[in-house]
Each structure stands twice: as C-alpha cells, then as structure tokens.
Amino acid sequence: MASDHTQYQSNEELGQARKLSLHRTRPPTEVPGYETVRFLGSGAYGEVWVAIDRNTGRKVAIKFYAHRGGVDWSLLSREVEKLVFLSADRYVVQLLDVGWDADPPYYVMEYVENGSLADHLEKHGPISVPEALEIFREVAVGLSHAHGKGVLHCDLKPGNVLLDQDHKPRLADFGQSRLSHEQVPALGTLFYMAPEQADLEAVPDARWDVYALGALLHTMLLGKPPHQADDAVEGIQSAVDLGDRLARYRNHLRQAPRPVAHRKLPGMDRGLSAIMERCLEIDPEERFPSVHGVLEAVQQYESRRTRHVYVAVGLVGPALLLCVMGLFGWRGYRGAVGDSERAVVQRAEESCRFAAKFAAESVSRDLERYIQAIEEVAHDEQLIRALREGVDHEEMKPLIDPAQRKDLAAGDLKKVKQRVLDHPARQVLQQYVEHLLRRSDTQKAASWFAVSATGFHMAYASRLSSDNPTGSFFGYRTYFHGGPKDLPENQLDVSPLRQTHLSAVFQSKATKNFVVVISTPVFDDDRLLGVVALSIELGNFRRFAGSDHQFVILVDGREGEYRGAILEHPLFSEFLAKRAQLPLHYSQDPKFRVHLDEWPSDVQRYEDPLGLDPAGAKYRKTWIAAKAPVNWVSRGGQYQDGGEQETGWMAVVQQDYEAAKEPIHRLAGKLLRDALLALGVVVSLIGALWFFVVRLMSHTRNRPGRRAPSDGQAPLHSRETVQQADA
16 A cells, blocks of 8 residues: 555645645646546546537546556556446446546546535535435445445545436545455545544455445535544544554544434434444444445335334324314314305495495585585675675775784774674675575585685674674684694784685584585685685584494594594484584594504404493494595686595494394304215215225335336546545
C-alpha cells in the first residue's frame, strides 16, 4: 500500500479546494474526440471535467488520473476493471472510453446534471425518512448487484452516489473497489469506513459495504455520518503516520456511544432504526452478513408495516365504524339543520338586502319630491319679488345687517327683531311662506322659511312650534351655509350656500324628534337674494309597512355628533302616539346608536340598540339586518349642479333571526330517512372492510419476495474523487 495519504478533509478544507478548483481553466490533457467544457472537481487521485462528444454532442464526464503522491496509472486500470464487470448495470455509472496511454491517463463516463447525493444534501439538508429509505433501498440493490458479480465497492459515501434525471441513485467511483477474491486492503472515507476496514492488513469483506450503507442512511437523515465530531477529527488528523491515524479511528468508533439521534426523527420507527443500527454495529459479526441480508430485512420491515396497517384496520375498523355510525346520525341531523338554517338565513339576507334597497329608494323618492318642490319655489317669481322687496327696503337693510346689529344689547335686539316682524315690507313674504306650508305635495313639512343673504330669518311658518325665529340671525346653521355642521353662533360673516343642500340632523325643541332641513338658494338673475328652506320631522317622514318580525329604520351615517343615531324606528311611532316627545336619551346616549363602523358588509347579525331600553324590550333579540344608502337627485339649474347626491342616511331592514329559522322544524322526516340510510351504509362498510382486510392479508402472506430491479444505464459521475490511500 502506498504511504500516508489524506484520509479525511474537513468542510473548510473541502471549501478551499473547491474555491481553488474554480480557477482551473484547462484540463491536464486534451482528449481526442471530446471538447472539454468546464471543471467539476478534484480528489486525491485526479480531477473531473465536463466535456462534449464531438461526434454525438453528448455530455460526458472525463476523470483524469494525475501522478500525485506515488499514484500511478494502475489505479485507472483497477477502476476500469471493476466497471467492466458492472457494465450495463443501471445502478452503476457507465464507462464509455479509456485513455490508457495518455499523460495523465483518463476514462470517459456518462454525465447528467443532478450531481451527487452529497451535493443534494449540502444544498437541501437532510431528507425525510421515506425519501431516505427509498434511496437506501436502491443503493442496496446496486451494491447487491455488484457483490453478485464479485465486486466490493469499499468506499460508499454520498459523494460516490449520483442522482440521475429521475433522482434515482447510481454508484460511482470504484477506484477503491476490490474483487471478492482479492486479498489487497482498501481504505474508504473516515466515518463511512467500517472499523475493521481501517487496517493496513485488512482483507476486503462485504460487511464493509454494509457498514457504509448504514452510515449513508444516517447521513441522509441527520446530515452527517455517525460518530463524526470535530474533536475526533482533530485527534485523528494529528497522528504522525497513516497507521497511527487508522488506529485512532478504530479506537474512536469502538469507544463512541451507539448513535441514537435518529430515533427521534419524524417517521422513524423501531423497525427501520434497528436495521440502520445493525448495519452500524462495530463488531462485524453483529452486522448483516451481506447487502442481500439488508435488502431482506428492509423487505420484511415493509411487509410488517403493511400487515400491521391491515391488522389495525381490521381490528379498529368495526369499532371505528360503530362510532362513525353514531357520528353519521348526528352529523346528518346537524347537517340538515345547518343546511336549512343557511338556506333560510341566506334567503332572509337576500330579502333584507332587497328590502333595504327598496326602502332607501322610497326615502330617496320622498326627498326628491320635497327637493323638486323647494327648487320650483326658488324659481317662483312671486317668491323672488317678495324676498327682493323685503331685503332691499331701505328700512329693512339696517335691521338685517349683521355689522349694525352685532353690538346691540339684548333688549335692543328684541326691539329690532320685533320691528322686522312688524315691517310691512316683509308681510308679502310672510304670506307667501304661510301659503307654502299648505302645499299638498309637502304636507309632511314641519315648517317653511326664508332667510336673507346675510343670514336673518325673513319669514317663517310652522305646524309644530309657536316660536317665531323671524328677525334672528341663523347664518351659522348648516342649512344656510351648506357645510357639514353648524358654525359658532357669533360668526356673522358667513356666505350662503349656492346649491340645494340637505342639512345635518338636529333635535326639535318641541318633540325631541330629529329634524332635517332642505334648503336651496334664491337668485334674482345673478344676484343671490337668500335661501328658502323647509324642515321635516324624521319620525313622521316615512311610514314603512312592517311587522314585529321585519321592519325598516332610518339611521344617520354621516360623520358628526349624531353619527349612528336612529332617525326613524317603529318604537318612535309608539312613543309619539302616546306622548308629545321622544325620550331625550335616545338621541344623546351613545349606547342607543347603531355602530355602523362595525358592519363589515351590507348584511350583518345585529342587536337593536333600542332593545336596551325597557320600553323597547321586545326588540332585544338578534336580527338579520341589511343597510342601503339613501341618495337624492337634484335637477340642477342655472346656479347649481344637478345629479345624484349622498344624504349620509342609511335605510336598515331588520328581520328576526330566530323567526327566520322556524321552517327548520319541518326537517324531522328527512332526518329519519338519513338515519336509516346511515345505518345501512355502516353495515355495508363493515362487511366490505373485513373482506378487504382478509384478502389483503392473504395477498401479503403469499406475495413473493422483492426482486432486484433490472439493470440499466446510470448517467452521472461524481465530482469528488477517492480521498484515501490504496494498497
């Protein structure tokens, strides 16, 4: 045997070798008929290049045997000899050509792109137990074929297992292999090499490959071979010569504890663990005597697992199916109930959604009728003339001028207000406004009024309140300036709106009900004279037909102090029928508001806020509620834009959730039929299951042993060469 060659390279050393290898640009020699493409890697005895066959265009791998460390071309002869024995075996990478007389000598082998198992593990890490077992079995079959032809590999490791295009393993690098009748020792790779193999006087034995096979499985599952540790590597490498190094390696394996980390892996059971541990026995007498014995153990292991599954199914199946029968009946009942509930609730949701849209459109039509009426009034020449005469009268101008009135005392303000009320120039406008209150198309209007361009009430007529705001400044209100909310009362320099506007809601002082004002500007040609407006009490604005189980409410959805306030509700009608006012807390207490921000869609499970009040106890239940926005359409005009506008209101339709599910009780007959059907199905399944188990058990007992797969070609050469000395 040649003298002291490196037995092991650390990961750092291997990385440095790869890095240096990348700088190689030319092969050791040119190979006739082949064009070298790129460098793959190097090992103890040579280097490997990818080349292309000039005749066929086929990619190949060429391994050059460099004359280093006393290694001569006989190494090539030995490896070629073993490959000839294994030609046409699909578990072995195939030899294509040999350069005996080249300097250095070389041989040409098939090449594929998937690389070695070592490359795969380095890139992806450890693999799952089922995948590792499949590769383990395939490699064992390949070794069994080789042993059957008298060839022992003697250096099995991930770097010498190549993966073809289907990720099937192929054996490569037979540089350390021996024929079964040879008595020449062969050194493998540290931690893949059996302890008795690490001896310069060792005689080749098939159990060496058995140990390496177990180490290969250990590496696939855990990412490294058994017993490998940094301190052990340092101790072995620090030996003075090869013999001492091998002795330290043998002692380390014999003293190391039995590997157990694999037992905790997901998918690892006692049977497969026992196979791997027997392969890794330090004493060769305790190991499997051959690779064929490993294959038989794997076959028996898989057969036992299959039988155990069948037995478990056969034993547990009947009990399980009896449970399934009970669960089937329960699921049938719950399924029918659930299906019916979902169907009924879905129909109720669709009904509520449609009703909400219809209710919103109804409110919109009512609003549009009022808007149309007030826009017609704004263009009425009689109103324009009356308002112009009132605001232009010389005696009225100082009375409605904010600049002249802002410093007056309270008593003086009252006198000025009375002078406005009594002034003859205003009476025509007052009579016109009182006439508007009697219009049939706006009979639900609570009041009509006209405001000057400076913000003072010029005329007012109301069905509900006896208080007359005429002569007072209201320019800060939203119905005058068209903003989203009222301004401070002392802000006098306010510009009037210039298009039809729906004001923010506010509470009536008389009824505590919510009121909204529709206002529009009045122009005399291009001159803005003022604003004409009407107010509506929302509690009496729109009556919807409904019942205790389904009805419509109106909610304010605009930002502001009344967001979520209920503007109309059946409970309001009950209160107003019995008394003149609504409870004040309905509008002021936030808990009686609808939380619109918590609605993820237009349909929602919903708790009616008014159900929290003792007077609304009958509404304290879960409702299916659907909302739809209320919009209105302005006709537009010379000084305003037409089109659809948002009111910010929401029409909400509520339907009793429990009442909607009442038809579910009619499902009793269907549930009885489902129970009978379930019983019949369970009985049939029990009979079929036992028949299936008995047949499979019989088939498993009588099934012939697994045959080794047929031979074929293997297309890849390892990128790592042998790293050990030879005899």
